[in-house]
Structure formats: C-alpha cells, structure tokens
Amino acid sequence: MSATSTLHPPGRLARFARLCWRRKAASAGALITLLMLLVAIFAPWIAPHDPNEQDILSRMAGPSADYLLGNDTYGRDILSRIIWGARVSLFIGVTSIGAAMLIGGMLGVLAGYFGGKLDRLIMAVMDMLLSFPSLVMGLLVVAVLGPTTLNLIIAIAFTAIAPFARIARAPTMAVKQRDFIEAGRALGYSDLRIMAVHVLPNILDEIMVLGSLWLATAIRTEASLSFIGLGVRPPTATWGGMIRDGFENMLDAPGLVIYPSIAILIIMVALNLLGDGLRDATDPKLRHE
Amino acid sequence: MNNPTQRPILSVENLTTEFRISGQWHPAIRDLSFQVQPNETLAIVGESGCGKSITALSIMQLINKSQGRIAHGRIEFDGRDLTACSEREMEAVRGDALAMIFQEPMTSLNPVMTIGFQIAEAVRYHRPVSKREANKRALELLEMVKIPSAARRFDDYPHQFSGGMRQRVMIAMALACEPKLLLADEPTTALDVTIQVQILALLADLKETKQMGMVFITHNLGVVASIADRVAVMYGGRIIEEADVVSLFEHPTHPYTEALLKSMPRVDQPRTALHPIAGQVPPITTDMPGCRYADRCPLREARCDVSVPPLTPVAGATGHRVRCWVRAPSPMLEAVAS
C-alpha cells in the first residue's frame, strides 16, 4: 500500500516553486519581462553613461572596458542607449496596450452583455478596424498627426482595440449564461454592477493573455515605426532608431544593429512565453495538475 | 439461475488504481475484487468519488497514463489477464468481446461522421468484412436498437438525433461485434425518465437475446433495483457490500447502504422523515488506515479506525457479503488484528 500520509503538506511557497519549475518557459518569460521592466524604470541609475553623450573619438568602436557594447556612429554608448531605449519601448507598449485593453475590453463587454443591435453595431465597427494591418494603421496615424510619443501611443492603441473587443465579447457571452449572473439580476443588481463586479473579473484571464501577446506586437510595431523614421524623434534612444542609424554601417560595425535587435528579440520572446504560459495556466481543462 | 460451475466472464482480483495528485500517488480504487458471470447483470452503485467509473476504465485499460496507473491487481476477462495485455492486444479486445457505453453520447460520437458510417467502421475494425457487408450489419444493428425509420436515418449525423436516440446508436456500436461483456457507465443518467425506461428495457432485452454479461454503473438505487441481478455497493474505492438484488434491498447490512436507502425520498410512498448521512466522502488524498466510512457511521467502534474490515459473508444469506467490523465480524481475522 502507499506510504502513510504526509504530515506536512507542501506550503504555499513550495507549491509556487513547483509551479514555476513545471512551467519553466513561462516562468523564464515572466522573469525576463520583469527584469526588462526594472531596467526601464531604473534606467537613469543603471545606465553607465548618458545615452546622448557623444564621444567622437570612440565612434563605431567595438566593445571596450568603458563602453561594454561599443559605440554608435556618434560615439554614444550603445549599452546605455539600449537601456534607455527599453524605457521608450516599454512605456509606449504598456500605455498603448493598456488603453486598448480598457477601451476595447469595455466595448467587448457591452457588446457581449447586451447583444442585439448594440452588439451588431460595435462588432461592425470593430470589424472595420480589424481590416487594417497594424503597421499600416500606425503609419497612417503618425503620418497624419505627426511622430510624437502621444501619437504613437494612439496609433498603436487604435490597432489593438478591436482584438481586445473580440477577446472580451465571447467570454462575456459565455459568463452571462451562468447562473450567478441570473442570481444577480434576481437580487436586483443593475447591469452596470453585474458587468463590473461579476462579468469583468471572470473574463480577465483571457484579456491578460492577449495583453501580454499584444504587448510584444506593440513593441515590434514601435520599433518598426522608429526604423522607418516615423517613431520618436532623435536624439531620443529607441531600439528601432538605433537599428536605423546603424544600418548603413552594418558591415563595419555590426554591433550597431545586432545589439538593439537582440534586445527586441529578447523582450518579444519573453512576452510570448509569458503569454503562452498564461494561456495554459488559465485553460480550465489543464487546471488539474 | 446461474450455474455456479461456470467460469465467470470477468474476474477482478485485488485491483488498485492510483492517480498522481500534486506529485503523490493516491489510490482511487483499493484492492477491488468481484466477478461477473456470463449473462449476468452486475450493478456497481455508489456516489461520486467512490471509484465506480475508474473501475470500468481500469478494466478497459483506458486510464490516462500521464495521470494514473494500475498499481496492482488482475483483471481476467474470458480467460485472459488484461493487465498483461499490450495496447495493441487491448485494441483488439475493446469494441469486440468487451464493449463500453458512456454517459454522454454526444461526446462519444464523432459529430462530423454519419452514424451509419461510425457503426460500420466499428464492425470493419474487428471483422474482415467488405464495406457492403459492414453497412448491412450496421443497418441491422440500428433496427435492433429500435431506431425508427432506420434505413432513412442511416446517413444522419449525431446532432440530428435526440439524447435517447444517440444512446441507442451508442448501444448499436457497442454491440456491433457481439461482445461477451458490456460495461455501461451511467448510460441513462443524462436522460429523461421516460426515455431512460426505454433504454433500460432495450438493454435488458438485448442482454437476454445476445447472452451478454453487463456491468451497469450508476448512482441511482432505483435503476439498480430495476435492472440488476447482483449489486456491488462501493464507497471510498472499495466494495463495501455485495449481494443479489433482492437480498440487498430487503436486508441492507452495511451501515452505508442502510443509511443511503433511508435517505432517499420515494415516489411510491407518502412522505416520511429523511435521515441524511452526516459529513462527506473523504477525498482520495486522505489516507485512513481503517474503514473509510467510520467517521460518518453511527455504529463506529474503536476497531473501525484501526484496520480495514474484509468482505465477509453475512450470516444466514448466501452470496451476501459485507465489509464491516460491526455487522459482519470475522472472529478469526479479528483476533489477528487486535
């Protein structure tokens, strides 16, 4: 027969540790994302040099003791620019996706909860938005409104609203069928209360998954826009901008292009792993581990 | 009734199936032993968590390998030990001599294939017959389970059938190769009573004409009374009482069986006081050295918490066994245990 019962069932910390170990990829993704976030927040204290300080003598120099990743075409420290670039990318990414989540999520819940004409109207508008590829949309908005940080955020948020509306609508319709929603109506709760207190917390999982995956897309879009010159204006350090600057001198000083590219790669992979992990974690069928 | 010298079609001995939960193995069924005679209906009855469905899945060797395993035991079916069979050998047995039907026919049928095709497929998998012959047989089977206008419905899809009809289709598929034993896991639980009674009548009828054994798993004691020859009551992963159907209902001996019968409201009697069973079934992760019903049992004694009572024959009744220190003490074993 099996051994006698454990006298000390594993504590919460131990269970969490085991969960992380089982989901190594997602945990790695989460960790890296967190690190990036910290780097972005503490950039002024972490960066070894001022990102805009030019050291002409070290133009396009390779890695050295003082400049760990070398210098760019203006002699600026690549490492510091990457660290400060993280700020731009993450700030724009988080705010744009945050706004999209809020607006899109609300629209999706309204559509799913009320159904009927409102649903059809909202979804028709969302369908229109969805038909624009995100990069083209971004290009359009920035070209028309001008390449400021705010406009970039608006542009990217615009493209992300429709997916969030979609991702919020279907679970809302499903949750609406559940008895506890009817119980709320039987208890006289207003529609607003039901949507805010009872529907929203139950669809948050799906929205969060999409949020992390779309954050990766947002960062990529920002980098792409910077690369073609429609991003945040120089001399502000942005990853896309750095690649653009170093493009012509790619063969002489490949580091100019490689290091910012790696930075973009890392954050995108991390966010995708995190998103996948969240999706698996929130899948009710896989919950029984 | 049954010839006692007949070899049982199914003989389960000391079967233990475990599941891995949070990294540890816990038994869902413990040292299970029972037999089914050919052409007999054994009902396995119990509430959720007692292990009855796991029993059927274990016999069919359908336990998900990533979550569970058969820790030990012997499952002898028609002379073969199924625990020693490879997956390929089992595939030849399943659907052929040993068949199973489930509770939810919608998820057990492929929604994108016609039912005629699915039944014919089942036939062709186990028998070397042509497509034509298989289709003919499939049609015969549909008529056997009394699907009205069977020829017309041959090319219909599962969603075009009602729950009761789908269950009949499931039965047709299961019986396609004339199994010697049918495992039925709550086949009527999801059906309305007037449909349930049709299905039960059909099963009883088929069992007679095909000389088939049946293991009928349910939580409904009323259904048990209606279709079973013998009954095994399960609790906490063990059989705690076993008897022929009349004996079980007239002389329920285990305190659990007795309490269960007293806690059921009946439509054929005016209102009486209900006596619910206090407490809950212990989760399978809880290890208990003694009887798993002890903490809910009004007859509990000290010895009940010490060791598990064996299945012991009840005095004055043949074929009636009970697992209880108080109701069926076994003097010799008791002396050893104390």
Add this chain to the structure above:
Amino acid sequence: MTELLNVRHLHKTFTVDQGFMGSQKAKLHALHDVSFSVEEGEAFGIVGESGCGKSTAGRALLRLIEPTSGEVFYKGENILKADRARMRALRREIQIIFQDPYASLNPRLTIGKTLAEPMLLHGVATRADVQEKIEAALTEVGLPPTAMAKYPHEFSGGQRQRIGIARALALNPTLIVADEPVSALDVSIQAQVLLLMESLQKKRSLSFVFISHDLGVVRHFCKNVAVMYLGRIVEKGNVDSLFDQPLHPYTQALRAASPVPDPRKKITVARIEGDVASALSPPSGCHFHPRCPKAMDICRKEYPVWRDVSLTRGVACHLYTEHFAPADDSPIDAPVQAPAP
C-alpha cells in the same frame, strides 16, 4: 390559509430563427396558459421532463424571463405590471435557488462578498453589522463562519448549494423559486439539503415553487404539484393523490417510469415510446396524442379543456371530459401491456 401567489394564464413565446441564415421565424411556445396558485407557507411542485417549460415558468415568476402575457399576482399585486423601482423592492421578497452548484456562485468573489453584496445594496445591513449578519446567515445553513473568507472552489457541491440558499435568504424573502435545487447532488447530500430547506421553511414560514424532474423529491417536499408537458400543465393536484392515482396518461407514464429502490417493482416495459415532440411544431390537438397509449380520435383534433375533477385534482385530458371518474383505475404499479407497435 391565505393565497400568496396566483399565476394566471401565463404565456411565453420565443421567436426562433430558422431556415437558411435565419430567413424564417418560428414561434416556440415555451409556456402556454399556465395557471396555478401557492398558499402561504406551502411548497408547490412543478414536475416534467426536459423541454416541458418548468424552468421557464420559474424564471417567469421572477421576471428573469418576461412573460408574453398573463398575470402573476403576488399578495394581490400583479407583479408583471410593476415598474423598475417597485420590482427592485419586490425582489427582496421573491428569490431563486439554482440547480448547478458549480455555476451559481461567482468564482472570483469570496463567500463573504457574495453574501454582503445584496445585503448592503438593499439596506438590509450596514457596513458596521454586515459581518455579523453574514455569520448568522452561514450558521443558519450549517456552514462555519470561517467560510466567509473562502472562495467557491474550496467547497463541495452540497456546501455550495447551502451558500446559494444563504444568498437567497439574505434579503428575507417570503417566496423562493427552487429550480432543481438538489438534482446535481449525490443522494446522501440531497437529503442533507432537503432537510435544511424543510427546517428553514418551518422557521421562516417560507413558500416554495419547487421545480424538479425527480418525483420522489417532489412528493417528499411539496403539498401540491403540477405536471407539465410541452409548455402546458396537463395535471395538477395534491401530491399523494396525484402520484398514487395519476389521471393523465402522461403522468401515469412518468410515474411508472420513475425507478424506486424496490426490486419487486421492476420496470420492465416502457409505457410510452418515442421522444418528446419538438416545441417548435407541436402535434395538433393534444400534444401528447402521438405517444399516448389511450389516444382517441378527438385527441388529434382538439386540445382538451381543463377539468377540475375534485377539490384537489384537475386534469386536461379528453378521457375526463365526458366522465368524472377515471377511465382506468388499475393501480399504478400493476404490470402493463406493451403498447402496440
């Protein structure tokens, strides 16, 4: 005994999209001419099989589904005419318990929050005393006060059902619609919850509309019962009398098909064959005639008029429109001839 609830000629029709891309509209008569009354402190049962409309009827009483026509008199007031404000006040008095303990509680809220919400919203409790009231509510349904801080997934089905009952009682209602309250529970837990409901009924003088497909449970809990088939009530009356001597052939079949834990009363033959007809295109005349072992010519043509056969019994069946005595008075458990194919 005073009458608490009087339901009169309740109808509910749904329009359903049919045909290619929903080009055609069909009418589904979920409820047709449903009438019954419930006294103070009484438990009234509604039984039937899937699709009969019993759940729709229950929800219509609370206006969770808006009836198409008819009247629902609660304490003499027609609640179907109540405006939003009045309805909100009425919701304190009429509540509902659901079938599925795994769907009836918000998984993201603690039990405490689930119970506090209605109390605070309706002013039954203030922030100062809500904790105390929640503890009292939990104790009343047999749960420890520590349950307050836990989430639904930490409880078993039976315990969740108790929480659902506590929530329904939070506003001190007079009438509770119980929609299959014990059907999803194990037999031994069913008894626990039924006993709880009985004791609460006595203690608080509650009335129930008890919806179930399980005749045994209804016979135990209720005083009177209505049998529904395809949206209509086909028979109504005192539980004991109705289940011992059912008049309508459908009730007879339902009763005969309900298994009892007694091997001497084996059900060997199905009294009725076939499935319930579609509610979208019900058969003409009496909806039950295609499956009825006693169908007559008139059954195909006309729907039977309701007949009150006695003070406590009523039925809608042509067998009883000419005569006042049941056409078939053989005991319900007697062996039956299989209907001719």
